[in-house]
Amino acid sequence: MIAAAADIALILDEAGVIHDVSIADQSLVDELAGQANWLGKAWADTVTVESRPKVEALVAGAASGKENRWRHVNYPSASGTDVPVLYATVRAGEPGRIVAFGRDLRAVSSLQSRLIDAQQSLERDYVRIRHVETRYRLLFQMASDAVLIVDGATQRVMDSNPTAKRLLAAGAEAGQSKAFLAAFTPETAHSVELLLAGVRASGRADDVRAQLAADKADVLVSASLFRDEGGTACLVRLAAAQPEAAGSAVPKLKAKLLKLMEGAPDGFVVAGVDGRIMTANAAFLELAQLPTEDQAKGEPLNRWLGKSEIDLDILTANLRQHGSVRLFATAMRGELGDTAEVEISAVTVMNGGQPCYGYAIRDVGRRFRPGVDAVMPRSLEHLTGLIGRVALKDLVRESTDVIERLCIEAALKLTGDNRASAAEMLGLSRQSLYVKLRRYGLGDPEAAGAD
CATH class of the missing domain: 1.10.10 (Arc Repressor Mutant, subunit A)
Incomplete structure (x- = not known):
């Protein structure tokens, strides 16, 4: 009965000498294999040094008939890790006999050890995060450029560094939820709003020039998107805008790119939001049957582009919505009456705070027979895609x-x-x-x- 009531049970005399041992769990027997042959030994000699006073107190308390409380005793083991056992002693049976009931605490000790390791890991992570936050907060405060954190949904200032507060003059204090766009003049606030919308849609956008409402100073606004407490926020940087030099040199790589675009066999034209041509390469002039670029500049693009007047409107609407268009089938009408079937790929770019559109135009007349069959599919799945492109x-x-x-x-x-x-x-x-x-x-x- 004693053996069934405890994980480990010891029969002792009043001197603390072990007369009998019962261990219920085989794994506990294996752990204590190095401590075999306990019979005839003093109980205090089988435990670790720091547990001997507890064992002596348990034996003395049981011998005197006093009520004993449970005590934590450690045994050395063959694996090198102490085996914890919780003991209580009582007088039982023959006079001078003491029974020690023990509970195996290895599972509890393992949980405690894992809990301590987890707590220490959390503490280390907390200290590391606090140091990182301190470094970035210091960088945020010491930055020479004006930096603000703007809520992605409401476009209100969540935080700003001292440089931004001085630059905006009106004050973009953290917590006051000042409208960010109110810091700019009405003429340029729309460009900044488009910048933030582009960042929210694609994660990046070109820098824009804007004018501060406080002192009419010109600034260059850039933004990047990041996640913040389940929502989105924009990290906005304001830098003093440098005056544009009329004769500024174009970097060599950009110059090569412009030269390749000018000599490309496909037509390339840039138009503003009003649809008027800003610049065009030689291939476009050939399709439009124009001798010089000056004759195309300032003219509406739909003068030469599109089978109908709505082609360019449809193309522009898709550019405004998606930012780019691929393989839009239409036609080019030359000044001398020639018509060519073309495919257009277009993209939207920012230019000084205002969007403009670049069109790459490829003559595909040799691939298709003239007429509607050039763009018509031969399956029902594609017919709906032609709405707005074909009469x-x-x-x-x-x-x-x-x-x-x-x-x-x-x-x-x-x-x-x-x-x-x-x-x-x-x-x-x-x-x-x-x-x-x-x-x-x-x-x-x-x-x-x-x-």
């Missing part, structure tokens, strides 16, 4: 052709390519079916004589 009557006609072709193909498949049966299934005469087979290039209609 409705052409779109309806092509849709009818696609459906008719699909029906003929399905009928031929169902009849095992038997033209006579397919014509009867479709409600057509054989001759009408042969005409449509030639039109759509479906097999060899002359082979129908065998049907």
Whole structure:
């Protein structure tokens, strides 16, 4: 009964000498293998040095009949790690006999050790994060440029460094939630708003020039996006804008890029938000049948570009929404009346706070036959993508052709390519079916004589 009541039980005399031992768990026996042959030894000799006073107090308390409290005793083990056991002693059985009941504390000790390790790890991480925060806070405060943290959703100032507070004059104190755009003149605040919108949409945007409302000073505004407490925020930097030098030299790599663009075989043109041409290369002038670039500058791009007047409007709307467009099919009309089928890839860039659009125009007339078939697909999946690019009557006609072709193909498949049966299934005469087979290039209609 004693053995079943405890993980480890000892029968002692009043001198603390062990007369019997019972250990319930085999793993505990293995841990204490180095302490075998306890019989006849003093209990105090089997435990670690710091546990001997506790053992002596347990034996003395039981011998005197006093109530003992549980005490934590450690045993040395073969693995080198002390084995913790919680003991209580009572007088029992024959006079002078003492029973020591022990509870195995290895599981509790392991949990305590893991808890201490986790706490120490958290403390180290906390100290490291606090040091990092201190360094970045110091950098934030000592930066020579004005730096602000702006809420991504409300566009209000969450924090700012002393340089920003001095530069904005009106004060962008942390916590006062001052509207960020109010720091700029109404004429330039829209450019800053577009910058923040571009950063929220794509994570980056080109720097813009703006004017402060306080002292009318020109500044260069840049921003970057980061996550903040489940939302988004923008780190905004304001730097004093340098006056643009009229004769500033273009870096060599940029100069080479401009030279390649000027001599590219594909047309390239830059237009403003109003659709008027700012610059164009020689290939575009050739497509537009113009002798000089000066004749194109300032002119509306839709004068030469587009099968209809709405082509450029559709292209511009997509640029404003997505920032770029690929392989937009349309046509170029030359000054002398020539027309060329073209594909356009375009992109939006910022220029001095205002967006402008760059168009790369490729002549694809050699790849397609003239007319609507150059841009028409041969499947229903692509028809909806042509809305706005092709006139409705052409779109309806092509849709009818696609459906008719699909029906003929399905009928031929169902009849095992038997033209006579397919014509009867479709409600057509054989001759009408042969005409449509030639039109759509479906097999060899002359082979129908065998049907």
